[in-house]
Amino acid sequence: MGIDLYSTVTLLRGVGAAKARSLAGVGIYTINDLLHHYPRAYQNRGDITTVSDAAYTIRSEGECPPSAFILTVSAEPKVSMIRRGMTLIKLKAFDESGTLEITYFNQPFLKDVFHTGGMFRFFGRPVIERGKVCLSSPIYEPYSPDVPLPAIVPVYPLSHGLSQKFMQSLVKEALRIAAVQVKDHLPAKLLSNNALCSLSYALRTVHMPESIAALEAARKRLAFDEIFTLSLAMQSKRSERKKGGAAAFEDRDITPLTSLMPYELTGAQKRSISEISRDVGSDTPMSRILCGDVGSGKTAVAAAAAYMAAKNGYQCAVMAPTEILAKQHFASLSPLFEKLGFECALLCGSLTAANKRKVRESLGRIGGPMIVIGTHALLSEGVEFYRLGLVITDEQHRFGVNQRAALKKKAEGVHSLVMTATPIPRTLSLVIYGDLDVSRLDEMPPGRKKVGTFRVDESYRDRLCGFIRKQRDEGGRTYVVCPAIEESRKDPDSAEEMANLVFFGEDNKKEPPLKAALTHARELQERLPDVPVGYVHGRMKAAEKDAVMEAFARGDISVLVSTTVIEVGVNVPEATLMVVENAERFGLSQLHQLRGRVGRGQAKSYCILVSDSKSKTSAERLDIMCRTNDGFKVAEADLKMRGPGDFFARDGEFRQSGNVDMPFSSGMTDESVMERAVLAATAVLEDDPGLSKNENAALRAIVLRMHEDSEDTIS
Secondary structure (H helix, E strand, C coil): CCCCCCCEHHHCCCCCHHHHHHHHCCCCCEHHHHHCCCCCEEEECCCECCHHHHHHHHHHHCCCCCEEEEEEECCCCEEEEEECCEEEEEEEEEECCEEEEEEEECCHHHHHCCCCCCEEEEEECCEEECCEEEEECCEEEECECCECCCCEEEECCCCCCCCHHHHHHHHHHHHHHHHHHCCCCCCHHHHHHCCCCCHHHHHHHHHCCCCHHHHHHHHHHHHHHHHHHHHHHHHHHHHHHCCCCCCCCCCCCCHHHHCCCCCCCCHHHHHHHHHHHHHHCCCCCCEEEEEECCCCCHHHHHHHHHHHHHHCCCEEEEECCCHHHHHHHHHHHHHHHHHCCCCEEEECCCCCHHHHHHHHHHHCCCCCCCEEEECHHHHCCCCCCCCEEEEEEECHHHCCHHHHHHHHHHCCCCEEEEEECCCCCHHHHHHHCCCCEEEEECCCCCCCCCCEEEEECHHHHHHHHHHHHHHHHCCCEEEEECCECCCCCCCCCCCCCCCCEECCCCCCCCCCCCCEHHHHHHHHHHHCCCCCEEEECCCCCHHHHHHHHHHHHHCCCCEEEECHHHCCCCCCCCEEEEEECCHHHCCHHHHHHHHCCCCCCCCCCEEEEECCCCCHHHHHHHHHHHHCCCHHHHHHHHHHHHCCHHHHEECCEECCCCCCCCCCHHHCCCHHHHHHHHHHHHHHHHHCCCCCCHHHHHHHHHHHHHHHHCCCCCC
16 A cells, blocks of 8 residues: 555554554654654764763863764673662773773663674763763664764654654654655745755755755755745735725824823834824724834833724724733723723723623723723623724733634724734844734833843852842842743753754753742742742633732732743832843843843842853853843844744744744744745745746645634734
8 A cells, every 4th residue: 555645654664553642642643744743953973072072071161062982892791780670780981082981770681782892882971970981871873884873863852652763763764655755835946046955855854964064954945944934824914904994094193192191202102103003094904013122112102003093983902911911001091091081991800790791881882981901801702892993912922822813803804903022123023923014112212221130150149149138128029030830850861951963053061950930939938038939830820820910019029939921911110120040041032021020110120140051152142131221132132143933932833823833943043044035935926926826836725724724813
């Protein structure tokens, strides 16, 4: 029976019912799924290290990355019983520069593998113990100068019941059978113009790279692919929405509103309001995103847009991701609009059933509130608007898929403004917001205080605790952000941890262990028994998180230990200190978002980046944070040094367009690849707007599928 790309993986050797269930756990059902199950890292076993070089690296730098050695076994292994059920095998092996000791646990059969004089390629993380270079449970392969071993070995994402060895052999078998069936969806001319390899070559190489240069060529092609197809889908969606059907706001004079504001609008705010005014003056539905730093004045711009809707007789719905944020917006906007003669309403989960019913009823009748501010409660059944003209969404990516879908149904045919506090580099905004018009608040209001930012290591811990107490004594509050909720149980010798060639261009250094929020909160409370410490994390229920954050806002809690759930959240002017643990584990733009949680009041504020990383790249990145408070400059640096992963994805999901995986482009630091991909997509659509030509048939199918997958988004 013939096997094609869409045949079930159970047709491959070794895949029975149990293995099929394990493969399904990582999304693999067909041969095609297997070909597109990409490695997340590689072990570079072809770069051979000598024993003496490893010893020098460890002594000079404190540690050595996972390394490969060609060694000869010098004596028969010794087998001993450590305790009942635990065996230990020890052997010595050497190269021309020295000898090292190798140990294996609970693998007694290896005594028949390693014979005196046998040559092997070992791969592991060397350490020095009792003055000797040692390897613990390294990967081993029989070595012969006449039989080449693969230099670069893939490391795959796995699920229970799968091993790296099994996955590698399975992918190899799939490539042998089906790689020739892969059809390229990019036209030949486009490949030639952009110096790209074929899709078949890219897939084969990304799984079985012959060299780092070949791997880079494959990655470049697949990254181009991701950006090109996403841009194509975005731009075609943008063309579709320019068909009219929205209300055109005729009276767009905002002078009565600005006359009530206690400050002069910045040039960037005026420019953004002008762009919004032009959009809502047309019957084409506005679909615009407002990007700007924390404190750049997005709320004032949103107020201007809401005012244009209200004075033209249309309702405006403002949706925030948390109840605390919704209440903050209501507290700042309601008094302003009441002075202008427009009623505001608040709709959120904590209202009583009677008050919710009252608000819902008022929204559906003429003469009711013109501006309603709320959370996802705005999306619930029974919430009907009598004349909705504008929807403003704060931090749209914080809403779930179903919430965005519900909002889209309620907002069909109305103007839409999305706000985000994530400054996006111009190059990247062409990709991420290809279906949206972009306004940028790249100017801060005068008088905004800069947050002093410093990088320290663990040796500063006592002084840091003292500084936290000092902030409390002076009326300030402290955020402490950790990268994990609980202690990691990952095996330090797992294949992924042993990878020494990763997609994202980081130094090949073993990073310090992750600080866990729950453990760190307990430790801080022990160190500072007189300072109230609380914690929040993503697994807590929304009501629990809100209660803790409100306690922090009131001052009942002086130190809030958290994961990144506070990246967008409560406005606490009294918060004067942000401490980020394992700062090297965060993207610069994410660090900048966290820093934006402080510096909102009159007191001097600080951001302390704690990192024990030995990586030079990590140090350079964190030093950028210490040098500038400009979010757009930080974002540009992040793009150049790390690639767009922080912007494209959180937990593997594209932030604005549903579940679009971007594994290759999220690690791409070459902006020219992104620009060429976007320009190529633009050129294809200009030549063939409907993608109806035969040469674009495969692209049309991809775009239609992406449109179906992204129906959950408002954009």
